[in-house]
Amino acid sequence: MTLLLALVAGALIGLSLGALGGGGSILAVPVLVYALGQGAAQATTGSLVVVGVTSLVGAVAAHRAGNVLLARGVTFGAVATGGAIAGARASTVVSETVLLAAFAVLMLMVGTLLAVRQWQGRGASQDGLHARRPSLDDPIITFSPRFACQCPRALKVLITATLVGLLTGFLGVGGGFLVVPALLVALALPMEYAAGTSLVVITITSGVALIARAGSGVAPDWWPVVALTAAAAIAAVIGARLADRADTRRLSAAFTGLVLVVAAFTAAQALPALI
Template sequence: MTLVLAIAAGGLIGLSLGALGGGGSILAVPVLVYALGQSPAQATTGSLVVVGVTSLIGAVTAYRSGHVLLARGVAFGTVALGGAVVGAKASTHVPGPVLLACFAVLMLVVAAVMALRLWRRRGGAGDHPRVLDEPIITFSPTFACQCPRALKVLVTATVVGLLTGFLGVGGGFLVVPALLLALALPMEYAVGTSLVVITMTSAMALAVRAGVGVAPDWWLVLALTAASAAAAVLGARLACRVDTRRLQVAFTVLVLVVAVYTAARALPSLV
């Protein structure tokens, strides 16, 4: 029964990651803790495997569909790696209940930011790329720098990496808003490009966590990963056929629902 539950949950995680570019990690951690009996430390490590592998497959599918800005994703992910290392090391010194409480609070904040963005854009035109081909820093023929935007990307990517390593999340529910706000990408490009960033930061955070703390039940993690990876391909194809505004609404609702549930379970344990 546990294995069946892991496969079913993996399917939902993969659909979320493939279609929305996020949500997988915020589903993986609660599923591993509350449904599959893993400790918070085990869950945050196992989720990195699930989300990292699934994101890689989803990124390849999205790239073939033309919805990945590879150079921007790699650049953003490279900056985020430093934060991921620091966050992963810091997480080993924090009690499980505190990790889950921080996880819930972060999701509530992200849901609020995304809801506010949707509210401000209600009734307006859809997202269109404004700066897709406009580099932030150039060296030829002369050096030029859009320094305010460069600073915004630097700070945003570092924070994303830090939280990814600390909470053991893939960062999709952080990376998508970051790419929307820092790089002004339209939703369909932010979703695909975020998968590149998630793959990079998850791999780095997992490498730092290797051999530290209690290992998760790898059979459950592998079952979750296999089901998630298969569903991610379907999710990425679905993203190409669904209105981007609906994707934003679904993304926001998903984060909010899981945040409320996790908060209800985690916060009382701190009292």
């Protein structure tokens, strides 16, 4: 029964990642805690495996489709590693009650943001979706032939990347809902490339956070995590193909509803424990 739950939950996570470009990993922690019986620290660690592998699969698929700006994704991810390490270390010194309560608040915020985005997206024009690929000849910092720095943009990258890393390291989530806007604001990427490039960032920060947690003495029950990850990775590929045929607006609306339901349940379980 545990294996079946892991496979079903992994399929939902992967379908969301593949069809909608992210979001599904936010479900990994509550699934691991409430459906598969793992502790909060175990779940946030195991979630990093699910997030990292599914993001890697999605990033490869997006790169093949020409929707990834690899150099910018790697650069942003490298800047975010400091935050990822700090977040991972911080997660080991707080109680599981605080960890779950923080995750519940995050889920409620994400669910609300998804609902607002869904409402604002109604009737939006599809014009300009296929923007031209931005050139890479406008660097933020150059050293040759002379030093030049677009310091306000550099500061944006540093702050947003660090926040993304902290979120990933502390709560074990990919943070695609934060990475995509961060790439839009800090690196001025067209929306067409932001979702795919965000998967590169998430792969890097998840891997770094997982390494930082190694040796903390908290290890998840690996078999459910492996089953969850495998199902999510396979479903991500199916979801990417489904996105070309299905109405992604309906899929997004259904996923938003699911996140809000899970967020309400997680909050009802976690927040009273703080009192």
